[in-house]
Amino acid sequence: MIEAPAISSSSVVKLARGVRLREDAVRGQLVLLAPERAMALDEIAVRIVRALDGERTLDRIAADFAAEFEAPAEEIANDITIFIQQLAARRMLEIAE
Secondary structure (H helix, E strand, C coil): CCCCCCCCCCCEEEECCCCEEEEECCCCEEEEEECCEEEECCHHHHHHHHHCEEEEEHHHHHHHHHHHHCCCHHHHHHHHHHHHHHHHHCCCEEECC
16 A cells, blocks of 8 residues: 655645646546546545645635635545545645645
8 A cells, every 4th residue: 555645734735747637528527637547526526626726735725615615614624634635645646835
């Protein structure tokens, strides 16, 4: 099993080099494409991926989503962290700071 880098709520992450968000016309959905792998994404995952600008912390992204969706920031932060850890384990992210 591949060990993922340590990611916390104060991490600033972005898509790794070579990883792109693209539309899969066959499946009719957006996917993350990386060398020799792909990952289908739902609407929420797409929103998270688009928010990974390499400038904002995961806490900031969660706070922005909480304000936008009028939802508990802690719950959103937990969901984002779980998803980010999955991407990191697949080597689709890099830590910017």
